[in-house]
Structure formats: C-alpha cells, structure tokens
Amino acid sequence: MYKYMELLNELEQQISDSFKEGDKIPSIRTLSEQYTCSKSTVIRALAELERSHLIYASAKSGYYVLGRAEEEPKPRRMIDFVHSAPDPDIFPYRDFQQCLNKAIDTYRNDLFIYGTPQGLPSLIREMQRHLAGYQVFAEPENIFITSGVQQALTLLAGMPFPSGSRTVLVEQPTYPLFLAYLEAHQIPTVGIRRGADGIDLDELERIFRGGGIKLFYTTPRFHNPLGGSYTRRQKEDIVKLASRYGVYLVEDDYMADLERDSKSDPLHAYDREGRTIYLKSYSKILFPGLRVGVAVLPRELSESFGRYKKLLDIDSSMLSQAALELYLKSGMFDRHREKIRGCYLRRSELLVESLRAARDAYPGAFDGPPPAAGGIHTHLLPAAASALPSVIERLRRRGVHVENAKSHYLNGFRVEPMLKLNVSGAREDEIPVGVAAVAEELARAAGRLPK
8 A cells, every 4th residue: 555545544543533623733744754754745645635625724834624514413323233334434435436537537438338248358457466465366367347246156156067066055154145046046055054163174075075066155254144264274175175076166255355364365375276266345345336346267167157247247337347447556445445444443342342341241141252353243142042033122122233144044954043243334332332232131031130
C-alpha cells in the first residue's frame, strides 16, 4: 500500500476518534517527521482529506477539522448478529464513486457491446497480479470473472467434469445458498461434519475412496458459521487426499482479506497437481451489490467453464468489472483493506472480551470456541439445546437478532444446535450489550437464572 494511503488511514482514524470541529491538524513538517515520510506525501494525504470534506485549509494558517452536519436521532435498532454484509459506515463511497465515473469515461465504448464470458481482459491481467498477493499464481487464460462466487458455484455444480463423477461433497455446516441450489436442482450431494477443529481426515479419505465424488466444496479460513480455519497441516493433507483420489477441491476464500497471519496460505498454494479451484469474492470487504467474483480454474476445466458461463449470462457486468479494475490499480483497495481489517479486528477483540465476561458471569450456560483473530463470527453451543427456539424468540423481543445454523445443513444431516454470532454488521458499542443479553438468556434456559 502507498505511504500516503497509510497516512490517510491514520489521519482519518484520528479525526474520527480524537479531533473535534475546529481542531488544527499538525503541520506538514510535524506530520512528515512523525510518520517518517516526505512533505509531498503529507500534502497528498491532506489533499485527499480535504476532497473528502473532513478538513479545510486556511491560508497561511494550516488545516482544520471540518464540522459535520448534525444527524437526526436514529431510532433504536436491533443488534444484528445475523447478517454478514459489510458495515455501510466504513464503505469507501467517494473512492468507489470516483472509480465508477472514471470507468464510464475510460470504457464508454465497451459498455455498449457484450464483453467476453471470461471477463474484461484488463481486469484479468490486473487480477493475475492481485491474486499473487494471496499466493495464488495463475495464467490469464485460467482466470474467470464471475457474478459473485454464487455463479461460479452453480456453474461448477452443473457442468461435467473429466472424471464423469457427479456427487458434490460439502462440509456440514456450510454456505446455505449453495446447499439450496444443490437440493433444488437435485444434484447428488453428501456431507462431512466439520467442527471447531476441522474435519476427520480419515472420514474424508473414506468418502474419497468410495468414488463418485466430483468436487469437495470447502471454506478453509474463517468458516461461516463456525469461525475457525484449517491449520497448514490440515490443508496439506486435504490437498494430498484430493490428488490421490482424483477429486477436485473448490476453495471458497471469501474472507481472505481479513487474514492477519502472513504465513497462512490457501489450499491452492499447496496444490502441485492442479486439483484446486480457487474462488474469491469482494462482497464482504466492499459491498454485496458489486457482484464481482473471481474463479481460478485448472486448465482442463477452463474451456468447459467458459462455455457454460456464456450460456448462463454472456458476460458479467462490464461497469462493475471496470470500476473494480481501477479500484485495484489505484491502490485504493489496499488502503480500504487495511482500514476494514483494523475495524473488524476491534470488533473481533470486543467479541472475545464479551464472551469471556459472559462465561465468567454465567458459567456452564454455553460452550464454543473463541473467534479467530480478526474473524467476525463464531458460534455458541448452548447447555440447554432444546430451548434454543425460545431463546432466539426472547432475544428478538429484547432487540437482539440471532439465528441457529439449521439452514447451513443438508436435509437429513444431523444439525448441531448452535447460535451463530456475526459482528460485521453490529456497532462496536452494541457487541458487549448484545453478547451479555445472549448469555443471560442461555443461562435462563439452562436453569441458572429464574424464568
């Protein structure tokens, strides 16, 4: 990320947390010395803040914090521990609007013709560079731009594979919309249980050895709703088993941008046999309405994937692709990623602290692993599992929205009774309050509090 963008993020945070209307920003020289950067870097960051209407310049005096319009008092809202869309308060509206406007000017002729099923060629070249930062190295001809990860999953589930196998293996629990698609289209599907520590690799080998498995759909890091990630050893073993039994792995790396461990690589990085299909979307770090995802296909699947995609939608939104390309090239994406990582890390830490306090206050009322560092969701295992529906209803009446994980399971698969907690859409001040309410109701259901 560019130095001026790092400084810009830091100054934005200070203006939000520490400064008030009319406060003077430190001088250019002071900022240059404090952040060990050139004066031109400081001037560029200040110009961006001025363009965003956060500060204003006073001739021969310096820069000052601009007052913000008074907001109307907001009605009390539900504390939402369910929806996983990004917080709209941290969406980079002005930056992305600038990219959209520039995309219309830059690609105005291309917007009036159909594109290619594979995607905007200039975005694919940029995506090749971008994916290398996640340790995913691919040739342009194997990279496809899709209308979100959901489109890629439906194509992979429906298209023929070289082995002729038809059965899809999924973790249990897993992504509900993919399950719904598989069941609606009567695609043969089996499940393998995944817990906080991962999956039983002996069970995985038994299923692979039985034959007929076309692909194994997995979310190796920040699994939803469990919250956990596979270890490096687990990833290596899964890749080896897939290679041994001729199974393709479909890796949904939708939360890659929240990873804080630089040594945590995707399954794709351990695959030397070309059995891994890598999927990534931008809905959780930017906004769901962008509807742009990327799929990296092994060479033997690329032609079929492209043909089926053309039959489905001709091409993905050219305007969205062009705007994302410019957003990536400009460095704005890197800046926003650092900002949202910091934001979600604070929420993750608050979730950990709140759960620790809740366990101390109501021992034995629930169990469950802490969320991964920087992760935004986890799950709770209630002591009184049978009372879960009434707990959810009582919390709803208290203004706290939670759900069980039933929709994450195949019909007929044993559902683990759990409460999902996702803090991507909850404000920081809401997290301790909401978790305390959840813990209290779980304790009441377990008989540790009066009804």
